[in-house]
Amino acid sequence: MKPRLDLRHLQLIQAIIETGRITDAAEQLGVTPSALSHRLREAERRLDVQLFTRVHKRLRRTPAADYMAVVAERILSDLGRAEEDVRRMNAGVQHVVRLAVEAYSNYRWLPDFVKFLKSRRKGIDLQIMAGARKDPLTSIMNRNIDIAIVSGEHNQIGLSSVPLFEDPLYFIMPPSHRLAGREFIVGDDIVGEAFITYTKVPEPDKEFARLFRPTDTYPKWSTTVELPEAIVELVASGLGTSVLAGWAIQTALSEKRIVGAQVTEEGINVPWKAVLRTEDMSKEDPNYQVAELLAEWCEQSAAGFNTV
Known part of the structure; x- marks a missing residue:
């Protein structure tokens, strides 16, 4: 049986990809270039494949190196988080719950919830994983996060949810807008309007299906911006309009940098929920405990995240 790669080899691959040179990678890792070259040859022998080719004094990665880099990033990231968890445990933290909010990076609600959490459950620490907001459900399945706060309806095998609150969608515009x-x-009002969206993928319970499609009236899609907070700033500057969750725009509304209107006469209320792995849905599991406490906090604060 061939000897396997160890963490030193994974760090080597990652460093060479980041720097492109043996000398720079060696400096980054704190070893000599000759030692790093020897380690690279050892890794290639163990894999029986070439990881890098030399082009004009720089190293160009092969497809094998690209694949190993993905694996290395995941393993080293998991190891780093594990080390951080252990350090936190020494500080009285028994469990770290990693949490992300779908699409939004507005966390004005977080301090109040953390205070509530600490008053009800000792030994649990929250870690916000903002980088997972783009595809939080996949991040849960890959175990990169533990809880995703998401909107709408989701039916994915292996995942369960705890209802949190319902929140209205608002059409937002600059104060000077007509x-x-x-x-x-309604749909007819915004025909031809410059419209900024964070996704053009139709969702069954949001504005595309419930505002635009029923009347076959559409705005002018001006741009796609994946960060809702950036959309708010663009709207406030008069560069377009948008539709966003009510809880996420409260600060801008209160500062009167934008104004909002209900979407349709009946309104479009979107359910928000805490999604976690089905295997964690037990009263003893800290992930489930945090999800339940989040639901309790939302109920007590009457309108979920809209209170902060």
Whole structure:
């Protein structure tokens, strides 16, 4: 049986990809270039494949190196988090729950919830994983996070959810906009409007399916911006309009940098929930305990995240 790669080889692959040179990678890892070259040859012998080719004094990675780099990033990241967990345990933390919010990076609600959590459950620490907001459900399945706060309906094998609150969608615009002052807007109102969205993928319970499609009236898709907070700033500057979750725009509304109108006369309320792995859905599991406490906190605060 051939000897396997160890963490030194994974760090080597990652460092060479980041720097492109043996000398720079060696300096980054704190070893000599000759030692690093020997380690690279050893890794290639163990894999029986070439990881890098030399082109004009730089190393160009092969497909094998690209694949190993993905594996190395995941393993080294998991190891780093494990080390951090152990250090936290020494500080009285028995469990770290990693949490992300779908699409949004507004965490004004977080301090109040952390205080509530600490008053109800000792030994649990929250770690916000903002990088997982783009595809939080996949991040849960890959065990990169433990809880995802998401909107809408999701039915994915292996995942379960705890309801949190319902939140209205708002059509947002600059204060000088022709529709400012409207209590609600309908599809006909925004035909031809410059519209900024964070996704053009139709979702069955949001504005695309419930505002635009029923009347076959659509705005002018001006740009796609994946960060809702950036959308708010663009709207405030008069560069377009958008539809966003009510809880995430409260600060900008209160500062009067934007104004909002209900979407359709009936309104579109979107359910928000805490999604976690089904295997964690037991009263003894800290992940489930945090999800339940989050639901309790939302209920006590009457309107979920809208209170902060």
